[in-house]
Amino acid sequence: TVKCVGMISNNLGILWSQRGEIETAQTYLESAEALYNQYMKEDGNPPLDPSEHFMAEEEKFTDQERSKRFEKAYTHTLYYLAQVYQHLDMIEKAAQYCHTTLKRQLEYCGYYPVEWARNAATLSQYYLSKDCFMEARHCLAAASVIFSQAGQVPSAEDDETEPDHQDLPERKAEIARCWIKYCLNLLQSARKLLEDNIGELDPDRQLELKAQRKKEEDEKEKGRKKAVLFGTSDICDSVLAMEEKVSSVYPLDFQEAREIFLVGQNYVQEAKEFFQVDGYVTDHIEIVQDHSALFKVLAFFEEDYERRCKMHKRRIDMLEPIYADLNPQYYLLICRQLQCELADTYYEMMDLKVAIGNRLEKLDSHTVKKINSLAQFAIKYYELFLDSLRNPDKVFPEKLEEDVLRPAMVAKFHIARLYGKLITSDSKKQLENMQTSLEYYTFLVDYCEKYPDAVPAIETELELSKEMVNLLPASMERLRTKLSSFV
Numbered sequence: 001t002v003k004c005v006g007m008i009s010n011n012l013g014i015l016w017s018q019r020g021e022i023e024t025a026q027t028y029l030e031s032a033e034a035l036y037n038q039y040m041k042e043d044g045n046p047p048l049d050p051s052e053h054f055m056a057e058e059e060k061f062t063d064q065e066r067s068k069r070f071e072k073a074y075t076h077t078l079y080y081l082a083q084v085y086q087h088l089d090m091i092e093k094a095a096q097y098c099h100t101t102l103k104r105q106l107e108y109c110g111y112y113p114v115e116w117a118r119n120a121a122t123l124s125q126y127y128l129s130k131d132c133f134m135e136a137r138h139c140l141a142a143a144s145v146i147f148s149q150a151g152q153v154p155s156a157e158d159d160e161t162e163p164d165h166q167d168l169p170e171r172k173a174e175i176a177r178c179w180i181k182y183c184l185n186l187l188q189s190a191r192k193l194l195e196d197n198i199g200e201l202d203p204d205r206q207l208e209l210k211a212q213r214k215k216e217e218d219e220k221e222k223g224r225k226k227a228v229l230f231g232t233s234d235i236c237d238s239v240l241a242m243e244e245k246v247s248s249v250y251p252l253d254f255q256e257a258r259e260i261f262l263v264g265q266n267y268v269q270e271a272k273e274f275f276q277v278d279g280y281v282t283d284h285i286e287i288v289q290d291h292s293a294l295f296k297v298l299a300f301f302e303e304d305y306e307r308r309c310k311m312h313k314r315r316i317d318m319l320e321p322i323y324a325d326l327n328p329q330y331y332l333l334i335c336r337q338l339q340c341e342l343a344d345t346y347y348e349m350m351d352l353k354v355a356i357g358n359r360l361e362k363l364d365s366h367t368v369k370k371i372n373s374l375a376q377f378a379i380k381y382y383e384l385f386l387d388s389l390r391n392p393d394k395v396f397p398e399k400l401e402e403d404v405l406r407p408a409m410v411a412k413f414h415i416a417r418l419y420g421k422l423i424t425s426d427s428k429k430q431l432e433n434m435q436t437s438l439e440y441y442t443f444l445v446d447y448c449e450k451y452p453d454a455v456p457a458i459e460t461e462l463e464l465s466k467e468m469v470n471l472l473p474a475s476m477e478r479l480r481t482k483l484s485s486f487v
Contacts, residue, residue, distance in 0.1 A: 023088075095126040106146075106230055114171050117147035120230070121178040128185045134248040136182055141242035142230040143175050173274035176267040180290050183246065183264030187257055187297040190250035194300075201300060210252050257301040264294045277322070285334055288318055292341065305352045312349045316342065328388065336388055340407055343381035347414055350374035354421065368423045375418045382411040382418075399451060406457045409444060413461040416440035416468065427483050431476060438472045441465040 082097035102120055105111035124139035150168060193209060196202040230239065251257040268291045275283040292315040299311040323338040350371055357367045389404060390396050400408050419437035424430050444465040448455050455462060 098123050103230055113146050113149040117143040117175060118171055121175045124178055131189055133186050137243055137248045140179055140182055141239045144242055145238040147175060169274045173271045176270040179267040180264050183260050184290055184293055187260055191297055191300050193250060206252055254301040257298055261294050261298045285322055288322055292319055305356050309349050309352045312345050315345050336385055339381045339385035343378050346374050346378035350378060372422055375421050379415055379418050382415050385411055405454055409458045412440050412443055427479060431479050434472055434476050441468045445469050
C-alpha cells in the first residue's frame with residue numbers, strides 16, 4: 001500500500017511539475033519522498049512493480065529488477081524535487097537534491113551521458129558561488145568524464161541511445177565555459193585573500209596563508225571527499241585523474257596562479273571553437289571577456305611591472321578588435337562593458353608605467369610619450385562610455401540611473417586623475433589640463449550635493465574629489481603667477 005500511494009504521489013508530483021504548478025508538485029513529491037523513506041525503514045525489500053499486477057506469474061520481475069525500478073522511481077522524485085526547489089528559489093536545497101540525483105543516476109546506471117554531464121557542470125556553478133572549489137572541481141571533472149561516454153555506451157534509460165547528438169559540440173563548449181568560470185573564480189577568490197588596501201599583493205598575508213595551508217590541507221580534503229564522490233570505482237579513477245590536472249586550493253604565488261590560468265586558457269580555446277563570433281556574438285564576447293579577466297587576475301600575482309604591463313596589453317589586443325566591430329545600436333550594453341574594461345586596462349597600464357618611471361633617475365622622452373599615450377587612450381574610452389549615456393540630443397542625464405551611477409562616476413573620477421597625470425613641459429597646456437581635471441572633480445562633488453543618495457556608491461572617490469577641489473585652485477594660482485612673471 002505504501003508503495004502504491006508513493007507511486008501515485010510521485011506521478012502526480014511529476015505531472016503538476018510539468019504543468020508549472022510548483023507548490024502543488026512540491027506537496028506530492030515531498031509526500032512520495034517521505035513514503036519511500038518510511039517503506040525502506042519498515043520493510044526494505046523491493047516491492048512489486050505496479051505493472052506486475054497484470055502479468056502472469058512466470059513473467060514477473062526478479063527482486064533485482066524490482067529494486068532497480070523502485071530506486072529509479074525514487075531517483076525521479078529527487079530529480080523533480082531539485083527542479084521544484086530551484087523554482088522556489090530554495091537554491092541550497094535544490095543543489096543538495098541535484099547532487100543526490102546525479103549520484104544515484106550513476107549508482108543505478110540510469111542516465112544519458114550528455115544530460116548528466118550538463119547537470120553536473122551546472123551544479124559546479126552553485127558550488128563556485130559558495131567558494132566550495134573542491135566540490136566544484138569534482139562536479140566538473142565528473143561532467144568531463146561522463147560526457148566522453150556520449151555515443152559510446154547505451155544509456156540504461158531503457159537501453160536507448162541518447163538523443164540530440166548534433167548538439168555534442170555545443171554541450172562540450174558549455175562544459176568548457178564552466179571550467180573557465182572555475183579557474184577564474186579560484187584565482188579571483190585568492191586575490192581577495194591576498195590583496196592589501198590598495199589592491200596589491202600583501203607579502204605578509206601570503207606567508208601567513210602558506211603556513212596555514214600546510215597545516216589544514218590534508219585533513220580538510222580527506223573529510224570533504226567522502227561527501228562528494230560520484231560514481232563507481234572505475235569512474236572515480238577517471239574523475240580523480242581529471243581533478244589532478246588543476247588545483248582546488250587557493251594559489252598563493254605566481255607559479256601556482258599561472259598553472260590555473262593555463263588550464264582556464266585551454267578551455268577558452270575549446271569554448272571558442274564552437275562559440276565563434278559569426279553566429280554566437282554574445283557568447284563569443286563573454287568568453288573573450290573571461291579570457292581578459294584571467295590575464296587581469298594573473299597580473300595581480302606578477303611582481304615585475306613590465307611583465308604585468310604586457311599581460312594588460314594582451315587584454316587590449318583581444319578586446320579592441322571586438323569592440324571596433326560592434327554596432328552600439330544592437331549591442332549597447334556590451335559596448336559599454338568593453339568601453340569601461342578598455343579604459344580601466346589603459347588606466348592600469350598608465351599607472352604601471354608611472355611606477356616604472358618613478359624608479360628612473362630621470363624620465364626619458366620615450367617613457368613620457370608612453371605614459372601620455374596610455375592616459376589619452378584611457379580618457380578616450382571613458383569619454384566614449386560617458387557619451388553612450390547621453391540622450392539623442394547629446395545631453396548628459398541630470399540624474400543617473402542606478403545601474404550606471406557608479407561606472408559613470410568612476411569614469412569621471414578617473415578622467416580627472418588622468419588629466420592630472422599628463423606630462424607636459426608647456427605650462428599653458430599644464431594649466432589647461434589642471435582646469436579640466438578640476439571640472440571633473442567638481443562634477444562629482446556637485447552631483448553628490450544635489451543627490452545625496454549617490455554618496456554610498458562612490459564614497460572613496462568623493463572624499464578624494466573634495467580634497468582635489470580644495471587643493472587644485474591653489475596649485476593653479478601658483479602656476480598662473482609663475483607664467484605671468486615670464487610675460
